[in-house]
Amino acid sequence: MSGNSITLAGVLYDVHPLPFKQLRVLTPLFSQIGRSLGRGELTDEVLDTMGRIVTASMRKTPEEFGEIAMGMDELAEAFQKVAEVTGLAPKTGKPREDLSGEVMAGRGTGTTSTPTSLPAPVGPGSTSTTT
Numbered sequence: 001m002s003g004n005s006i007t008l009a010g011v012l013y014d015v016h017p018l019p020f021k022q023l024r025v026l027t028p029l030f031s032q033i034g035r036s037l038g039r040g041e042l043t044d045e046v047l048d049t050m051g052r053i054v055t056a057s058m059r060k061t062p063e064e065f066g067e068i069a070m071g072m073d074e075l076a077e078a079f080q081k082v083a084e085v086t087g088l089a090p091k092t093g094k095p096r097e098d099l100s101g102e103v104m105a106g107r108g109t110g111t112t113s114t115p116t117s118l119p120a121p122v123g124p125g126s127t128s129t130t131t
Helices: 020-038 044-058 062-066 072-085 096-104
Strands: 005-008 011-014
Touching (some): 005 072, 020 044
Antiparallel strands (some): 005 011
16 A cells, blocks of 8 residues: 555555545544544444545545445555544554554544553652651
8 A cells, every 4th residue: 555545445546635624524523433433332323434534535426435345444444544644643654454453442533532540659669748
């Protein structure tokens, strides 16, 4: 795969940045998908929305996109690539097999999260003090 392209069913397709009008409408959907996938919710609505976003970036009609045979890993990779092309996710440079896990975990889709904090130290030598 090169630059701004994706492979679906063995065919290489270009993906393009979205016009502002589409970007305004679709940007909140990236976050919704990230939150849903982060909770492990892969619903028809999530799949339809992912398809809608990828379709817009491919400059295909929904009917044309609907006829392309693809695996979930390919759809996840395509979605990640569109997020990169639109500037909603950093360019990963990761090999294909790593991308589906990244999207499925809800990363790179406009979601915000912070790592879990470690518990406060306790006992002798801790940084906590009591008075």
